[in-house]
Amino acid sequence: MSHSSLYTTIARLADNGFTVIRVATAAVAFAKAKTFVRDGMHIGLGGSTTVAQIGLLDWLQTHEAITLSNQYEPGITPDENYERRRQGLLSDLYITGCNAITHAGELVNVDGDGNRVAAQIFGPRKVLLIASTNKIVATREAAFERIRTEVAPKNIERMNTKALSMGKEPRWNAENIANKYAWIDSDKPGRTTIILVDEPLGF
Numbered sequence: 001m002s003h004s005s006l007y008t009t010i011a012r013l014a015d016n017g018f019t020v021i022r023v024a025t026a027a028v029a030f031a032k033a034k035t036f037v038r039d040g041m042h043i044g045l046g047g048s049t050t051v052a053q054i055g056l057l058d059w060l061q062t063h064e065a066i067t068l069s070n071q072y073e074p075g076i077t078p079d080e081n082y083e084r085r086r087q088g089l090l091s092d093l094y095i096t097g098c099n100a101i102t103h104a105g106e107l108v109n110v111d112g113d114g115n116r117v118a119a120q121i122f123g124p125r126k127v128l129l130i131a132s133t134n135k136i137v138a139t140r141e142a143a144f145e146r147i148r149t150e151v152a153p154k155n156i157e158r159m160n161t162k163a164l165s166m167g168k169e170p171r172w173n174a175e176n177i178a179n180k181y182a183w184i185d186s187d188k189p190g191r192t193t194i195i196l197v198d199e200p201l202g203f
Helices: 003-015 026-034 049-053 056-061 078-088 115-121 140-165
Strands: 019-023 042-045 067-069 093-096 100-102 107-111 126-132 180-184 192-197
Touching: 003 019, 003 100, 019 026, 026 056, 026 126, 026 192, 042 056, 042 078, 049 056, 049 126, 067 078, 078 115, 093 115, 100 140, 107 115, 107 140, 115 126, 115 180, 140 180
Parallel strands: 019 192, 042 067, 042 093, 093 126, 126 192
Antiparallel strands: 100 107, 107 180
């Protein structure tokens, strides 16, 4: 992507109410993301390889001064996992990634159950998205195509591999991992912040 296209995308995201913080590396993204977390906060999580890759997920899981609705805690039951995802919808800060960002400044995401896309739309007081510039595409149609051909297949492989490692049935496929889409044209200014990372991250 050219510098002019990137600057145009960032400007359009800002016009649409999104706050964009552009950083060069995953390490800087991690440092910047931590500044959004304050003692006493209730934090919600959405599935994101990028959040894990920069080290933020591990840091949140060991942060003793916050309430974390952590559906990834080992040993919890499926019912508890579901309840924690529900609790995340009422968090002070919801942290996740983004599947695609268009040149027009739109956010396009997909979910299996829908908690992650629901939280980006409404519920949490603030939303923090960590996304690499490799998620930027030209159009909304290109965003959906990216999700179908790149994001969904890689997440199916990731989730099924994880299930097998835990002794569970590998049940994920194209029908149940990518069936609830969200296209967000804009948000209330100040609610959603995007840390945009120049390094390739996530899917």
